[in-house]
Amino acid sequence: xxxxxxxxxxxxxxxxxxxxxxxxxxxxxxxxxxxxxxxxxxxxxxxxxxxxxxxxxxxxxxxxxxxxxxxxxxxxxxxxxxxxxxxxxxxxxxxxxxxxxxxx
Numbered sequence: 001x002x003x004x005x006x007x008x009x010x011x012x013x014x015x016x017x018x019x020x021x022x023x024x025x026x027x028x029x030x031x032x033x034x035x036x037x038x039x040x041x042x043x044x045x046x047x048x049x050x051x052x053x054x055x056x057x058x059x060x061x062x063x064x065x066x067x068x069x070x071x072x073x074x075x076x077x078x079x080x081x082x083x084x085x086x087x088x089x090x091x092x093x094x095x096x097x098x099x100x101x102x103x104x
Contacts, residue, residue, distance in 0.1 A: 006058065009050040016050065026050040 008029075009015045015023045027040055028047035036043060044050075 006054070006062075009052060011048050011050070022055065023052040026052050 007015070009023055009026060015021050016026065019026075026044075027050060028043035029049040029051050031049075032043045032047050033040075
């Protein structure tokens with residue numbers, strides 16, 4: 001099982017536009033700084049993914065989430081989650097060049 005991790009803060013997400021949601025002091029993600037030899041201000045202007053300083057509350061939340069996931073995994077004996085089968089099947093079709101429908 002993979003541990004819980006930090007989220008990616010994307011330019012057009014509420015986390016980017018609303019610092020009151022808990023993410024402030026954003027800067028272009030590390031991979032931009034490694035790939036481009038530009039000042040931070042220029043990287044910020046064109047970056048899509050951003051890093052924020054880690055929060056102590058996030059570390060605690062990730063630890064709790066990791067514990068809950070581990071408990072769930074143990075209780076399911078490692079079996080994958082299964083969704084009930086739908087009562088009706090959905091069949092995707094596409095028009096053919098000959099003008100009739102074919103199964104996709």
